[in-house]
Amino acid sequence: MKKGRLYTLIAFIVLVLAGAAYTLNHLYTQEQQEEATYRTENARTGDIVIKTVAAGSIQPRQEILIKPQISGIVRLVQVEAGEQVQSGDVLAEVMVVPDMGALSSAETRLERARISLEDAETNTERNRLLLEDGIIAAADFQRFELARKQAQEEFYAAEDNLRIIQDGVAARSGRTSNTLITSTIDGMVLDVPVKKGNSVIEANNFNEGTTIATVADMQDLIFVGKIDESEVEKLSVGMAIELTVGAIEGLVIPATLEYISPKGIEEAGAIQFEIKAAVELQEGQFLRAGYSANANVVLDERRGVLVMAEMLVQYADGATFVEVLVDENRFERHDVELGLSDGISVEVLSGVSADDQLKVWNQPQY
Numbered sequence: 001m002k003k004g005r006l007y008t009l010i011a012f013i014v015l016v017l018a019g020a021a022y023t024l025n026h027l028y029t030q031e032q033q034e035e036a037t038y039r040t041e042n043a044r045t046g047d048i049v050i051k052t053v054a055a056g057s058i059q060p061r062q063e064i065l066i067k068p069q070i071s072g073i074v075r076l077v078q079v080e081a082g083e084q085v086q087s088g089d090v091l092a093e094v095m096v097v098p099d100m101g102a103l104s105s106a107e108t109r110l111e112r113a114r115i116s117l118e119d120a121e122t123n124t125e126r127n128r129l130l131l132e133d134g135i136i137a138a139a140d141f142q143r144f145e146l147a148r149k150q151a152q153e154e155f156y157a158a159e160d161n162l163r164i165i166q167d168g169v170a171a172r173s174g175r176t177s178n179t180l181i182t183s184t185i186d187g188m189v190l191d192v193p194v195k196k197g198n199s200v201i202e203a204n205n206f207n208e209g210t211t212i213a214t215v216a217d218m219q220d221l222i223f224v225g226k227i228d229e230s231e232v233e234k235l236s237v238g239m240a241i242e243l244t245v246g247a248i249e250g251l252v253i254p255a256t257l258e259y260i261s262p263k264g265i266e267e268a269g270a271i272q273f274e275i276k277a278a279v280e281l282q283e284g285q286f287l288r289a290g291y292s293a294n295a296n297v298v299l300d301e302r303r304g305v306l307v308m309a310e311m312l313v314q315y316a317d318g319a320t321f322v323e324v325l326v327d328e329n330r331f332e333r334h335d336v337e338l339g340l341s342d343g344i345s346v347e348v349l350s351g352v353s354a355d356d357q358l359k360v361w362n363q364p365q366y
Contacts, residue, residue: 037329040357043308048340048347050300052234054275056225058245058291060216061278063190067209068181071202072096074194075179079213081191085183091192091213092181094200106162113151113158120144120151187217190289221279221287223255225295226272229264234299236260241277242296245287253287254280255295302340306348310341312358322352323359331359 075095079085124144131141191214194200203209223243227235241255259276266272277295281287312322313336320338323331336351352358 038331039360040325041309041312041360042357043306043348043352043354045304045354046307046345048302048305048307048342048345049298050340050342052227052231052297052299054225054227054295054297056223056275056293056295058221058243058279058287058289058293059224060187060190060218060289061220061222062185062187063214063216063289064185064187065211066091066181066183066213066215067203067211068094068200069202070094070096070179072179072200074196074198074200074212077192077194077196079189079192081189083189084187085189085215086186087183089183090180091183091189091215092194094179094181096179106158110155110158110162113155117148117151117155120148124148181212183213183215185215185217187215190214190216216289218286218289219281221281221289222258223275223277223279223293223295225275225277225293226265226267227275227297229271229273231299232260232264232273235275235297239297242298243277243279243293244296246292246294247288248291253285256280257297300340302347305339306352306354307345308348308352308358310344310346312360313338313346314361323361324352325357325359 072094074092076093077091078093079089079091085091124147127136127141127144130136131138193211193213198210200210200212201207223241235257237257237260239257241257243253243255245251245253255277257275257277259274261274264271264273275295279287308322314321314323319335321333321335324334326332334351334356337349339347339349341347
């Protein structure tokens, strides 16, 4: 009885295993018989554009630092950042704080000049009487008159020198005054770093001086950026550039490359070269100085050529080819000659046409 049950169990297991083997074999055979199908794409007319991007900022071509010609204390500031000024407009006024040694020397010089002038005038008047009485000749009198005029000019010079030290303006200079700080160019005031009451130092050979204001022509802007050494040789002066400003979404501004630095600078382990491009603003367009921007530089391009997706291309034994659909689910190899590639699309020079259906060889459909 027990043996009968054992034989029945064994027979059941054998039948189950046989059924499973048959099913697996049937599925495998069916799968082998089914032929994979592939997606296809067509070549098309399009553009291939190779670009590189240089990061930088928008800067005025001329940014002038206005500095005083005398040292003193700011008495009045007449402009604010953002105002338009013309050359000669007064930006600020400085009150002179005279040097005591220079002041004392100027006062002494003026007193000596006054004494010399009085003496020269006395001699001139005395000899004028002698001339009128015919005692001396006119040529002799002319020497006294010349000495008087020279003494008078020295007096005026000493007086002006004292006024300049005291007030920053000469007595005979009219409205011209070193205490009035004026703009040297037409443009916009970008910054006024001083306030009323600040001490300022004059610009001279030993000191850069205190900046009263920064003025720039905001209609003459340039892009200043840096580009990697691997791409700098692909650039040339005069190339067209497209600028995108990070602060203004969707704005694209044309520019023209006008400078490529002959010397690179190492930054973060890479050699970078400075480039500059003239910004081409439209009438009435305004950009703020210091805006960060990216320059899209077109290195090479093909317009209106036959292109196809890079993923359609296959490589074997040094040859470049694609597979073209010639019949239902049957493909034929076509060798192709390729041109410019941007990594996504590639220019087709020969081998296929826009009507050919090209196999997407790595994307089968079952």
